[in-house]
Amino acid sequence: MTQANELPLQIRRNGLDPAEELARARDGEGVVRVETPWGLPGYLVCRHEDVRRVLTDPARFSSALTPPRGAVPLDPDELARLRAGQLIWSDPPEHTWLRRMLTPEFTVRRMRRLEPRIIEIVQTALDDLERAGKPADLVAHFALPVPSLVICELLGVPHADRAEFQDRSTRLLDTSLPAEELTAVRREDRAYMAGLVARAQADPGEDMLGMLVREHGDDLSTDELIGVAGQLLLAGHETTSNMLGLGTLALLRHPDQLAMIREDPARIEPAVEELLRWLSISQSPPPRITTTEVEIAGQVIPAGAMVICSLPAANRDPAFIGDPDRLDVTREAAGHVAFGHGLHHCLGAPLARMEMRIAFPLLLQRFPGLALADPYEQVDFRVFSFVFGLNSLRVT
Template sequence: MTATMAAVRDGVVAWVARRAVAKWLLAKYGARALAMLPEGVMLPLRRDGLDPVAEMEQMRADGPIHRVQTPFRFGVWLVTGEQETRAVLADGNAFSNDYARIGQTGFVKIERSPGGLGFADPPHHTRLRKLLTPEFTMRRLARLAPRVDEIIADRLDAMDAAPGPVDLVEQFSLPIPSLAICELLGVPYEDRELFQRLAAARFDVFGGANAALGAVSESLDYLREVVERQRVEPGDGLIGMIIRNHGDQVDDEELAGLADGVLTGGFDTTASMLALGAAVLLQNPEAARAVREDDAAVGPVVEELLRYLSVVQVAFPRFAKQDMEIGGARIKEGDAVVCSLVAANRHAGTDFDHTRVPAPGGHYAFGHGAHRCVGAELGRLELRAAYPALLRRFPNLRLADELPGYRTVSVVHGVERMMVHVR
């Protein structure tokens, strides 16, 4: 990380809350959240390099669902079975994601909706998703593809010009999704340098030191200003298009929340995939050769990387709306059910195999059901463009250090630093 980025991180309230747990825990407990969580809750957020820790693998082998010991007054269950994960994520009637229901648990006090789709139930969720979905079709995203290619080419030029080893995270995996989201949302040109720096000042909820209580409010306040300006003069991006097509159906708070959801859901996840996927390819020469030399191989390799890495380690917590049974376990109304996306994906194979034939039901890297990531196709577009461009520009690309600086505990797995030789 450059000195400029570090100064922004230290001087500005962190703008990007990593994922749902940031919004959930930091709202009341801030940096003390880590100390409050028992090991059973932390286990699905731990990694040993690219793999789940041994205890998590053993849990997956022992059964499809497990009661997690917590001090909370409601039960917490971790789902590791593939079929059980699919069933839970697909059942929008038996479970709730509504932020108000989370507040009713007594564990946290949420006075303001975090916005976006992750903490909403039908019919509110259905209405908001219908506003976003048309903007994420492949036909609509096709207009963004040339700009994504330009962003990637610019980053490769910068890497080529740099002396010595290059930090792939700083120079490649962070700027690409940041600028792509700028283009998608229609962030004003004059705000883009600020936008990039704030996006790069992300924080790890469980990393401790610089976690900030105001992360969600900071983001929503900025994006609300963008929305207000575009109410008067709509831009060509997603915000402007929604205003032109559905302006009377969505208020500023809702639209700012949707834009924030696109940012938090599409920035860190794609940045992590770009870096971790590159690390996997560099450790698998045959897969790297396939991506570099065969256009037809790129799509399947990307899908295997998504499955194998599962950078979003757990899905949004679901709260049971009624008593039920899952995998032989009795779940009570009000209990929280958390699905391990890593565990569900590893049922198809614990090793990376770029020749693997995808399972009929696909993978869970983007979730499943009504809350499946709405920006999945944007993520695929960036990955399918970035990997071959990187490997073709630098055919001798290799790690400068023995291992990247993997995160050890996080909702979104990734690396903080990854030094590479480009020639």
């Protein structure tokens, strides 16, 4: 189950744990040279303090200068359309302007309005999981459908299109995809989102996309609306679905921790934070490009270099938290960087937390005998991806 050494260092895993060589890089030099999927040499930053420093300094570590991963040569107009509305590829002031429009929709108070509907969606998924019999695939019947349906309803995306956009999302995050195929998938995805935006512009509904058209249609270009909608759709189901699958696996591997959540659902809030820290499914935020020469962990990095932050290494840094490799759902894991840090901290974090706080206790209470149907060594991990996850998880 240990991942192949030919994988980029920043996405190597050993089962649920980061690869040992990643921990050695953090505890040794702290910054190591790596090859990147962008075809450029890069510097991998591994320590918690250094990762936070990179993510809070857009003046020296730019997101706007990062080239699209694996893109075949694009004409300037297509490249501009591809980057329009993409928060992850922007720096202030553009980033500040875009985020200010979206932040009100993702406040904790606004997310609480969704709670009754999320409970309904989770209960329906649990019914489906039970009907699937024994064994059943927890990913297909629970982990994927819950966040997918939530984000579809939030954005106004037809739920019938779920399988189609899930397939595209998986391919967009696949580090092994050839450049030509990746560019083709990007174009497919953009064409799909363009259709959604056109429908919203013609008849804006009560969903988030309709809100953006009504309230910001004069400020946002069509290309920016397409970019914003596409990014929210991708991020809104990929990360949470993989957290639900991997989080369940982690708890099944730690039955004492699972029992504490089942017996006292009030423990779920710190448990979610600890699972986020311990799993760190987002392997790294989008790389930054240095705008000037910088020094990190004693290593000089030249201007124009690519800097990649390892979130799994940072979240298991002994300098950040004691006994970092132990899963302990009772501890406070405040300060983890599972959602990133700084101005690019995940916009949808309140929604993701709410979905997990609802879904895990309901799952564990509904199925007190939940167990793996196959040996742990046969678990089907999703390896070649920027977002760590599971292809399937057979349970009984």
